[in-house]
Amino acid sequence: MDIHDSTQKYAALFAALTPDNLTALEASLSEQVVFIDPFNRLEGKEDFIAIFQHMFAVMLAPKFIIQDVAISPNAGYIKWQMTGQLKSRPSFEVNLVGMSELVFDENGLLVLHHDHWDSAHQLFSNIPVAGFFIRKLLTLFALPKRH
Numbered sequence: 001m002d003i004h005d006s007t008q009k010y011a012a013l014f015a016a017l018t019p020d021n022l023t024a025l026e027a028s029l030s031e032q033v034v035f036i037d038p039f040n041r042l043e044g045k046e047d048f049i050a051i052f053q054h055m056f057a058v059m060l061a062p063k064f065i066i067q068d069v070a071i072s073p074n075a076g077y078i079k080w081q082m083t084g085q086l087k088s089r090p091s092f093e094v095n096l097v098g099m100s101e102l103v104f105d106e107n108g109l110l111v112l113h114h115d116h117w118d119s120a121h122q123l124f125s126n127i128p129v130a131g132f133f134i135r136k137l138l139t140l141f142a143l144p145k146r147h
Contacts, residue, residue, distance in 0.1 A: 001108030007069055007076025015066045019056045022049055030109040037115035059084040076102040
């Protein structure tokens, strides 16, 4: 299976992800798969699947909407939007846009899933009280508006 086919197949699995079909996702993984996001760096199928089990445990109706798929000679890339709502307090709507960098082995199994997304702007700034301070901190790095 080539990188294009592997990326397209994985994107379809990702878009259809539910707690009931995690085994289909698991079947697409290499034993040594590595998962990286702003909060985690995990290795192995068991921990990879545990990330998504945890997501379904802490969120109401999480969903990945695939916005774009790109391929390079070495990797596949999926631009996605994740929506849902946090179950616990402070509960708020989640609406993240990110990109997953995907590397596959010669058998078309995923060996690296590296998520790139902005946790400060898209997640932490939405938390009541703490979000106020995070938004203030982020303005320190922004170019002042010109008139």
